[in-house]
Each structure stands twice: as structure tokens, then as C-alpha cells.
Amino acid sequence: MSEIEPRGVLLQVAYDGTNFRGWATQKGERTVEETLKGAISAVDARASAPRGTSRTDAGVHAEAQMVAFDAKLPLPPRGWVLAINQHLPDDVCVRAARLVPTGYAPRFSAKLKRYRYRLLLDRIRDPLVMHRAWRIGFELDIEKMRREAAVIVGTHDFAAFRSASDERKETVRTVSRAILEPTDDIHARGRILSIVVEGNAFMHNMVRILVGTLVDIARGRLPEGSMARALEGRERRLAGATAPGHGLTLEATELLLPEEGVSEPWPQ
Template identity: 40%
Template sequence: MPTFKLTIAYDGTKFSGWQAQPDRRTVQGAVQDAWQKITSESVQVTASSRTDAGVHALGQVVGVSSATHLTAEQLHRALNALLPPDAVVKRVDAVPDGFHATYNAVGKRYRYRIHNDRCRPLFDRDTVWHVPQVLDANAMHQAAKVLIGTHDFASFQSAGSERESTVRTISCIEVRRVKGEHESLLEIDVEGNGFLYNMVRIIVGSLVEVGLGRRDEAWLAASLKACDRRQAGRTAPPQGLCLMRVDY
């Protein structure tokens, strides 16, 4: 049976997350509804990441097996004609049988955006976290280095989606203040081989504590070592988070 790999972008503001839920508007539900209208098939698509309500994506990857005779190009056009305006299929690729968007992923990159200004954001209010107090981006960047590598990230996992192992590898964390006219914007990029539930948002919430001068690098290292969710910072709100890329 043909298998397709869909790369999808969406504005998560008005979606109740990725995963299909009864009587809820979800990205998975929108994709499956569009697929059924095109092929008359009821399929269950799988995604690389089950993003939460309010979380966005530029590079979500979705896998679907189908008996359709339509080409990848035909499916691409048809899906974009039927999907709502806040979701778009960037590309459709035919892939070998057995491809699984979740289990075959070897790495992901997320970006978190913070509007760091006393004045609240307007046009990008649904895609940033507003932190009015001044943040020290350099201190955040330096402190984040203790999280790079292979560690037990139990302190950075919310309850509700327990995993067999809480060990993950982070290959890169970058914290930077965007130069130019948008210097009020901070971007935090986190790349790794996989992430626990709310892991990136808890990392961001912890780094903000450092940026505000309330905590330091030693605290972040101790929080990591504790393997206790109570020792890390708050969970940053969902709207600042975006899934940028998935590697296979």
C-alpha cells in the first residue's frame, strides 16, 4: 500500500492541538477529513509530534498509508484546496512502506519566541510569550549549556504522558536577541533526538528565571540532576512554541 510523507505548517492558535478529539478542532482531524473527501478513505494519520493546543508548526511531519492511485503532486494540490486557512501542506512525498513519522524520527528542532518589552505585542500576540521585565539573553544562553548532552530530563517533564525512559540528548540550545527593529524579540532554539511532554516549554520557563536574575547556572544544573519536576522552573505558555523541523 502506498505510503506518503506530508510536511505540514499550521498556526495552532485556534486548534485544540494535533491529536484528534471528539467535538474539538484539531490538526489531525482536519487532515483526516480532507483526506477522506479526496480519496473516500477513512485513514488515521501519524505525526512526528503531538503538539498541544496553541503550539505552532512550520515543519510537522505526517505519515499516511493509502490505497489511492493519486500522485503525491495531486494529493498536495487537493489537500491545500480543502484544508482550513490556518494549515497548509508544504510538500507531499512518496516514501517506502513501513515509514512511521513518529518512530523513524531521529531529531527535532523547536523554536520558542519571547516578546521582551514593557509594551505588550499586538500583531504577533498569538505566537510569542510576553515577558515585560528585561531578560539577560547572554546569561540564558550560557546557563543553557549545562543541558546540552545526554541527560535524564525527568525534572523537565510534565505529568500526563509518561515515557519508559526520561533520558534524552540535546545537541544544541541557542538563546539570542534578534537584532534590528525587533530587538524586543528573543528566540530560543532547542534541538535534540526527542523530547518529553512539555520539555521545551519547561526549559524555556527555567531559562527565563535565569534571564530575570532570580536563578543562575548552578541552579539549572542542580534542577537537572534532581530528576524532580518541582525543582525546575515554570512551564512557559504554548503560543511561543513552534516545531521547526524533523529529521529522519
């Protein structure tokens, strides 16, 4: 029997990050990457390891983590969705799949990533949203936050807005949108304020530090104008706190797909 040619598979994966130590495999820890790898291997033992778009942190959620792998088993997209989900726990799920050329790397093909950070504006904790929003129990100057969020739109050096563990030399990034908007939630009844940030690439903890800085400015811990000063100064000490991971969701990812060898997704 002739050897079956491998075929690339691209998945859209959603997960609740509450009980994961983030996306990337870590020894002795429960991670999304390792969980998904086990489910894929249960369907096709010869499949490659999954290649994700974003290395989300512990507690961070995703609606559109894009993941590719190379498979030997000749299943259609519908087959991959249904088969892999049979081997996944309740807090992670393959939402869609399509066929792509082997070796396709979504991390290097991202045109846009949209993150949504949810703030719960409430003096009292709410157990129904406690894992999906950062509760803010003090007054915020929302208009000041809007003005400061507008400062980061465009191409800037975001060296001040990355974690100490991020040692990459290239720190210039382009943020195409940074807005504040109320978010409908059946549990929160209008008490959720979202900070939506879009761009083509982000550094470690970048969105969480941007959010933490906005909150520190809005509550008066940092003066207005701190966003611009941090961008110009390029030092972490000039920015604000790192917002908790559980309020952040990778909401959407747009990829540049190859011109050939790509199937329609299932479900469409």
C-alpha cells in the first residue's frame, strides 16, 4: 500500500482559560496546546504537533485561536471537527476546520488579531462573571480612558508595554484600533465595559499592560498623558500595572491563506 501524503489542517479553537496554565506546553502543567495535541493524536497518531497563532497566558480565554497541524488521516473538515472534539474536555473545543497545505504556520500569517478585555464595573463581586472580567470596584474616568486609548493607535515602539521576560529586540508594533465599548451580557446587566484592541502582532503581556495602564490613568494613579510618555520613554516603569489574565479574550484572528490548496471551512 502506498504511503498516504500528509495534508495540513487548520482549526479554529475556543477555550475557557480558567483552568489552563496558558497555551504553550509546560512540564507538569495543564495547557491548551498539550490538551489539543493529545486529542489530535487520539484521532491520528501520526499527526504533527499543533502550531498555534498566539501564546495566550494563564487564565486568558480564546474564541478564535487558530491552530494548524499536518495529518496522515484523510478526513474532511467536518470529520476533524467531530472526531477531535470527542477527545477534548468541556473547557476547550474545535469550532471549525479547513484543509490547508502542509507546513502552514498561522503564527506568521496573521493579518489581524482582536483582543477584548472585559471590566466589570461593580463594587460587589459577581460569581457569574468572575472568571471572564476584572472587577473594578472604584470610580473610573471613562472619557479620560477613551482619550488615552486613542494615543496607542498607529505604529509605535511598545517596549514599555511588554513583560520583563519578553527579550525580543524588535518592539515596534501597529495597533489599528483601540476603543472602549459597553458589552451586552445576560448576567452583568450593562455593567461590563470592554477595551477592544486590534493589531497584527503583540508582545508578551502587551494588551494586559495597556489595559492596566488605562485603568491606572482612569483612577488617578497615573496622570493623563502617561500613555504618550511610556511610548516615548520605552521603559516598563513608565506604564501601569499588568491587568489580570482572566479578563482577556482572543476574540478574532484573520489569516493570510495560501492561494491554492485551501478548502472551504466546516461549518461555514
